Amino acid sequence: MKITFPHMGSTHIGIKxxxxxxxxETVIPPKISKKTLEIGTKYAPELICLPxxxxxxxxxxxxxxxxxxxxxxxxxxxxRYGYYSEVQKEILKDLGHDVEMVVLExxxxxxxxxxxxxxxxxxxxxxxxxxxxxKNAAKVLKRxxxxxxxxxxxxxxxxxxxxxxxxxxxxxxxxxNSCGAKEMLINIEGAFKHIIGIPLKRKEDxxxxxxxxxxxxxxxxxxxxxxxxxxxDMGVEVYKSHSASEWLTENIFYRSIGLTSEQKIEEASxxxxxxxxxxxxxxxxxxxxxxSERGFDGxxxxxxxxxxxxxxxxxxxxxxxxxxxxxxxxLIIDELTxxxxxLTRVEAYIDLLRNxxxxxxxxxxxxxx
Amino acid sequence: xxxxxxxxxxxxxxxxxxxxxxxKNILDTLYIRTxxxxxxxxxNGLQEMKNRVGNNVEIxxxxxxxxxxxxxxxxxxxxxxxxxxxxxxxxxxxxVPDVRTIIEIGGQDSKIILLRDGIIYDFAMNTxxxxxxxxxxDRQAERLGIPIEEFGTMALQSKAPVRIAxxxxxxxxxxxxxxxxxxxxxxxxxxxxxxxMARNYLNNxxxxxxxxxxxxxxxxxxxxxxxxxxxxxxxxxEICVPQYAxxxxxxxxxxxxxxxxxxxxKTDFLGFEIAQSEYQVKSFECEHCPNLCEVVQFHRxxxxxxxxxxxxxxWNNLKDYRDEKLx
Numbered sequence: 001m002k003i004t005f006p007h008m009g010s011t012h013i014g015i016k017x018x019x020x021x022x023x024x025e026t027v028i029p030p031k032i033s034k035k036t037l038e039i040g041t042k043y044a045p046e047l048i049c050l051p052x053x054x055x056x057x058x059x060x061x062x063x064x065x066x067x068x069x070x071x072x073x074x075x076x077x078x079x080r081y082g083y084y085s086e087v088q089k090e091i092l093k094d095l096g097h098d099v100e101m102v103v104l105e106x107x108x109x110x111x112x113x114x115x116x117x118x119x120x121x122x123x124x125x126x127x128x129x130x131x132x133x134x135k136n137a138a139k140v141l142k143r144x145x146x147x148x149x150x151x152x153x154x155x156x157x158x159x160x161x162x163x164x165x166x167x168x169x170x171x172x173x174x175x176x177n178s179c180g181a182k183e184m185l186i187n188i189e190g191a192f193k194h195i196i197g198i199p200l201k202r203k204e205d206x207x208x209x210x211x212x213x214x215x216x217x218x219x220x221x222x223x224x225x226x227x228x229x230x231x232x233d234m235g236v237e238v239y240k241s242h243s244a245s246e247w248l249t250e251n252i253f254y255r256s257i258g259l260t261s262e263q264k265i266e267e268a269s270x271x272x273x274x275x276x277x278x279x280x281x282x283x284x285x286x287x288x289x290x291x292s293e294r295g296f297d298g299x300x301x302x303x304x305x306x307x308x309x310x311x312x313x314x315x316x317x318x319x320x321x322x323x324x325x326x327x328x329x330x331l332i333i334d335e336l337t338x339x340x341x342x343l344t345r346v347e348a349y350i351d352l353l354r355n356x357x358x359x360x361x362x363x364x365x366x367x368x369x
Numbered sequence: 370x371x372x373x374x375x376x377x378x379x380x381x382x383x384x385x386x387x388x389x390x391x392x393k394n395i396l397d398t399l400y401i402r403t404x405x406x407x408x409x410x411x412x413n414g415l416q417e418m419k420n421r422v423g424n425n426v427e428i429x430x431x432x433x434x435x436x437x438x439x440x441x442x443x444x445x446x447x448x449x450x451x452x453x454x455x456x457x458x459x460x461x462x463x464x465v466p467d468v469r470t471i472i473e474i475g476g477q478d479s480k481i482i483l484l485r486d487g488i489i490y491d492f493a494m495n496t497x498x499x500x501x502x503x504x505x506x507d508r509q510a511e512r513l514g515i516p517i518e519e520f521g522t523m524a525l526q527s528k529a530p531v532r533i534a535x536x537x538x539x540x541x542x543x544x545x546x547x548x549x550x551x552x553x554x555x556x557x558x559x560x561x562x563x564x565x566m567a568r569n570y571l572n573n574x575x576x577x578x579x580x581x582x583x584x585x586x587x588x589x590x591x592x593x594x595x596x597x598x599x600x601x602x603x604x605x606x607e608i609c610v611p612q613y614a615x616x617x618x619x620x621x622x623x624x625x626x627x628x629x630x631x632x633x634x635k636t637d638f639l640g641f642e643i644a645q646s647e648y649q650v651k652s653f654e655c656e657h658c659p660n661l662c663e664v665v666q667f668h669r670x671x672x673x674x675x676x677x678x679x680x681x682x683x684w685n686n687l688k689d690y691r692d693e694k695l696x
Contacts, residue, residue, distance in 0.1 A: 033660040035661070340436060344453065348494075
């Protein structure tokens, strides 16, 4: 059995770690490229959202490298992601790929079925071993996501351009060649030490921008025109509202015991959206409100073309923008590879934020005298 | 010799150049068609400008904007390279300091810019759809066999309203043909088109935005009085078309260049002579990863001055050509 899985940011490191711990062989799909997207677009339904196309491309490229089992999380949530695995299964079958697709979910709350699926890929039935592997992998992913978050905030301040990128690139390379949590954690802690040593030149007036929106587009830089890096290059600190490790603890841990760690986010969005409408629409609004309360300069929403939940929140965001006095820019992402249009908007948006910051500063100066 | 600033706006349809003096008076402007050849358009424009004012002015700074701003910036040695939204906003503020709304309709895109207290407060931009842009009008004028310059005045002669669907360029065209076959007047149809375009703009870009006076209308399409009147009817307020409406992007680039040069104290302008240089673009496909980026190499008189087009920065960060110059 050779297991593969879709890319989403650096999540593949966490998944690889999990299966390393369980002693199961994995095939990491090649880095998302134009070719991945081309394959995905060729075989996916024309009007489906971008993540389905990219992940389908991932599967096919992995199958070419010998993978025979695809593991993916399921979701009965009211967004098209719930149908992804079923649609992709059929497409792969039509293409003549003989692979098994294991969807990690409990259909209609059917726990024995869920366990059956877990056992199919886990190489063991020992629940303790599974739990321990999961815990270790979650830790690796958490630390890795922490590095990424730090990088998005510190990179605009680096003295020598490219220092952070170099450390991070090397880290991912090392992790892909490591086996198991122990080795991976040593690498990650090493990278943390490196990052502390990177010389910084603090820009006191750096803008702060939050990225909200559909989870895949927020996390996967190949699907968001690498917005984090673009903003960093313009001297802007970036905060992403989603990370894979948070999603994991929220879904696997909190929700299963009937709790949520996102009480605050939900409450913040209540005045605008009273109920869950699927996807992360409510979180998008909640995060925008909270970011404005934390004094952020702006919020950028990213969403794939035709994403229903995010279209709903996009139409509500102008009101949030007015009530909380925080400019919001929505970027709709599709197969387009030309980035000029996005750059123009982002540049103009950052100019707008800078001017607002300046005029606020002037007001303060005036009121002091 | 008068101390002046040069602004270049390289758009999809037109390339505009403006020359502004130190007191922010516009000395001369130029509006030429890009015709898909930005390098040639910039060269022709600079040559023309040099012939007109070159002997009387000393260029203190140069700014570029528009979708071809990076290319133009490298060609002329720009001090400020800015997106067209900021450039248009800066230019409008210079003429109407209390402006609150800018309607800008160009060849390939249209924008709405909202300003409050002298700063850009919100904006929206449409590029995916041709309905509501200058190219659409251009094409319809061609269909009707009317020069685009006369389009607006013809619309004003309309006596009876003809409603044309403006949601989509394809629908609008078939709707228009249908109305023609029904025997409607040409003036009425043209007026219908102008109204359809203004309606589409407001429904699309203006959605959820608070459009308040003073409203400025700029961009190439602002020269069309029919569209301006249609906007006035729909918005119920007067719309101001500034004197240099069709080259406002270039004017904004002048202002931004002036600001930037004041900050850094010198200009990187390479001189009008570059219009005589030979420019060559060579591209190749990078085979380093499956992205297969199309990398563009830009040569001035056979020396490499810039590379772009790669995702990872492997090529555009390579500074070897700078070293070449030093050596």
